[in-house]
Amino acid sequence: MNNIIVYCEFEDGKVADVSLELLTKGRSLANQLGCKLEALIIGKDLKNAPSQVFPYGADVVYLADDARLEHYQTLPHSSIVIKLFQEQQPQIAFMGATTVGRDLGPRVSSALHSGLTADCTNLEIGPHTDAKSGKEYQNLLYQIRPAFGGNIIATIVNPECRPQMATVREGVMRKEIFDANHKGEIVNLDVNKYVKAEDFVVSIIERHIEKSKINIKNSPIIVAGGYGVGSKENFQLLFDLANAISAEVGASRAAVDAGFVEHERQIGQTGVTVRPKLYIACGISGQIQHIAGMQESSMIISINNDPEAPINKIADYVIVGNVEDVLPKMIKYYKQNSK
């Protein structure tokens, strides 16, 4: 049977959120296709890993457990994934669009000559007719993503090659428990059959990983700025408002590219996807690639001196004005009224 496999990232005893989100999506697609959902976990001390993924609907968990595999490395991890995919012939494979998945995915797709679509924002199943040959296909994976700098949305299919591979960024798919009591099969892989000694030619000399201090993904209120904020100095106004109303500061890609704030704050297809209860967009015009990462906010306020800015169409409130005039007033009247 050609199943769906999710490559699950595992670090410090935990399966990554992005992998659990992909399992959630994979479960619903597997139900639609009538196939199994499988998880592949590579790392060290994986005893507790299966119990973390079964509730998300995995029917089979492949484990490659070896001290040498503790941290992700391109060659050993890709050797395992490639060989397992050759053996299992999955129809669909998902990876997180992380520094791991974006390093691993293309390597695997090249070795298997299968199509890979990066940073998908939606995944669906549907039919396809090849425009040239007229050949019809059923149950293909629609890999949907903003393209061309986020100015259009493209649907990509892989009619002939398997697996159909896609990467998805953290936070794009929702993480939902399928069944807390769901149990599946555990398959322990004989690591030495999958990995060669020469796969370890690139060695990790040191690692400095810090817990990120910025947590936009889980903040209920976000004050986000775009290129229209104008400068790094003006961004301080956003931080001031965020401090006053206990919010996090986010940014559009244009603002990050312009150096106004750090990359960790980027919201959108190539940044973080957020679903806060309030999103205050300051000087953001609203390219698709940004909208893709915030459109599910419960309430959107857009502050823009251009009444025609595209983002205004999806905003609940549009304040027509300059960010540097409006934000100080918001801070002032919030403080006055909250007492």
Next chain:
Amino acid sequence: MFNSKSKTQFYLKIYYMKGLKIIVLAKQVPDTRNVGKDAMTEAGTVNRAALPAIFNPEDLNALEQALRIKEQVPGTEITMLTMGPGRASEILREGMFRGADGGVLLTDRAFAGADTLATSYALSCAIRSIGEFDLIIGGRQAIDGDTAQVGPQVAEKLGIPQITYAEEVVKIDERTITVKRRLEHGTEVVAGAMPLLITVNGSAAPCRPRNAKRVMKFKNAATPSERTANPKLAEVAEGRPYLDIKEWGVANITCEAEQLGMSGSPTKVKNVMNIVFQAKESKVLGDTDNEINDLMQELISNHTIG
């Protein structure tokens, strides 16, 4: 502003090493970062002509890393490789103005419509034709696709290791290169034996500007097609082989035709849409004190904030 001279004095030149052969992968891209309203046609497709063509930003970061190695290891030779239409030779000249030794333009209708896999196949065939190399360095991703796939796929096709998300080459010796990588929440330093492929992150050092002497020297560098179109360029190039930009088509590389272009691409674009936002009924406010006071009161009273 970054000053390459002050930075490089920290490097100890390594004379005992033989020069390295480095291939820098670069792409000319439409500047999707500054898309104006006229960049989209009414039918919702992209009007490429309305967008300026630029040197893909992270490929410039990649070139800088190569130039730093060249400064450190005398005798190092940097060849730029790009695939694209005829005018993509512009970025090869740009690279030569900044310090690259030469360039290869891979151009042929047979390459058109390639997805990342078919692109990496064509590039890997061209790299084999260029010959021996120690390092291949490219940007992490191109801004017109943002996939970050071509680098790792080229590495796989050449059967060499890859180091992605590189921020800095921290050390190089005869066999090994040590590289700092930028990850989501930190950094990692890895070392690997050459040959290998490196993709460089936008957080790496920016590329040095053009060098005025090199601009004088290479401004007439051209491809054979450009010389046919402008015979003056051909005259200037007499006896100056450094002005030759190589122009290769399918016939100049060893490859299987069916692995190129559309036929070599497993992914197909099913459709492309100009997204129409689900318009909400928005309430439009001005920036007066009264209006903002009312809004803040409302947000507080319905517990959206506070």
